[in-house]
Amino acid sequence: MSAPPVAERDAFAIHQPRLPRWAPAAVAVAAAAAAVAVGLGAGLASRVQWGLMAAVLFVAGLYAVSARAEGARKAKDRLATSLVWGAFLLAVIPLASLVWETVRQGVKVLDGYFLTHSMNGVVAIAPGGGIYHALLGTIEQVALATVIATPIGLLTGVYLVEYGRGRLAKAVTFFVDVMTGIPSIVAGLFVLSVWIMGLGFGYSGLAGSFALAILMMPIVVRSTEEMLKLVPNELREASYALGVPKWKTILQVVLPTSIGGITTGVMLAVARITGETAPLLLLVFGNPAINDNPFEGAQASLPLYIYEQWANGNDASYDRAWAAALVLIVFVMLLNLLARLIARFKAPKTGR
């Protein structure tokens, strides 16, 4: 870009020249018109291409106009603004489409029958069937995983904040961080190698919940740790001053103060593992019939059900997959919203 003559001339003016407020809108209209003209002229069929061209023309045009009238710095500022807005709009499209498609396709077969019947005896290409068995399996597996992971995670969090000193605590902190990043399929392979291949147990909901528990533990530890750190030290000191032993202080002062945040953390962790599919594929295996015993035999699960129905590859199955996906999203979102509500209303009261 050549140096803008206007800016140079008015370098000592108090008021920098500015584009009028309607300038971006005018450039937008011009860019859209140019894109339509080129699109019609070149016979481009895709409206996406027209839109892209208009966007590029708008950004470039606004930069050029602004560089001419306001100087290079203002032009760069406008360019950055365009790009940031562009990034936002670009990201909104797929994310909104994901939610919209799931709702639109999901409501097709979602009804009372779908929620209360299993896939037992339903031919893959025929409509009908439901997710009752999968819902049951998911709830049992997630509940078992929560029962396993919460005490360990909670106590580890307490250890790190209240007791942890020295090398062991540092190692635990580091490996909890690393554990957060374990791919879910690797957790599945681990349980597979120990529980099923090593100890000779069969596929079961329990095996799946072991893997889910491994994925859940670090999240619980992390959130417990964060929450315990928020508890003001004055509370602990007051309790010690009254002669209360440390363990009672933790159980009756520290934990009750932070219980809202810890509950939130546990619920967010539950929401996260509810959607896990990969380890269940290896450990729970899937089952079209109702199996209400998580300790014995292959079970179904909601995420796994979605995968299986997708893999069937026909319209009736796709409809079922979308409906199950909608149920799963709603379930996870409700857990999230509930967790956030609890966090808001039961936040630790500090500074009183």
Next chain:
Amino acid sequence: MSTDTDIRTPAPPPPGAPREPGRRRSATRLGDRVFAGLSKGSGITLLVIMGAIAAFLAYRAAIALAKNEGNFLTTFEWNANAQPPVFGIAVLAFGTVVSSVIAMVIAVPIAVGIALFITHYAPRRLAAPIAYVIDLLAAVPSIVYGLWGALFLVPHLVGPYEWLDDLLGWTVVFSYDGGAPRSLMTAGILLAIMILPIITNVSREVFRQSPQTHQEAALALGATRWEVIRTTVLPFGRSGVISASMLGLGRALGETMAVATVLSPSAILSAKVLEPGGGTFAQNIASAFKEAGEFGRDALIASGLVLFVITLLVNGAARLIIARRKEYSGANA
């Protein structure tokens, strides 16, 4: 606490003290010891689990590798059930790296853009709800992304890919012959969409923490909004963005279902990322598991071990960057 009581022992016990100090002290100690032991034990349990994961995967992998007739690192095909078994991770490693790199190249700039949009550009009233919604989107299960990717994204990518082929087909990398675009590129795009909320959330937190005083100082010197961001917000947030990206990368490397649903796997190692074919570690495990026999599972575990080590390194690096930042960020906050 106990020293206090020791000092006071010679003095007469205060009136109304229900128990003698000695008994109370030992009761205290027992409860404390049990509770401290329990919590310490939980911490150790976590370490043991991590160790066990590494140990068991390595043990099973060793069994598989001993019988492998191919070179584990350079063989293309995955025929663990054949006699003799031949399998290698060349295609899987290539596919994992390529799809993750595509995801990062797309997701990181856009995520930084959204984070800046929320903290510095969006109208005040919109910023909080947008941040909230993006927070929620981070919780959408990957299988839902996978379903959407397979049934909605894949058909809609044919047009853009043909366009890419017209414009950039001469580079070979972006050449495209038509057909269902169930390729590494598609997997990369879907992964990018998946990790976008995660990277956005962490970056947003860091940008929000960037010192207000620096920004005001820059404004007072006459900086435009972009110059404020470039000179104060981005330098402050750089390491945060890097570690956020690494977390996203760790997620992309290990993602199973979203890749398994949109990729047509094959034992081809090709630079044409728009063409179907290739595979990733996690996708291969999920796809090959049902047909794998006892030995086939060992082989899959061997590939899982490689994935485990890679994600361990990536996550460890991310944590080190975060830890380093903690040390100096307090001074200029």
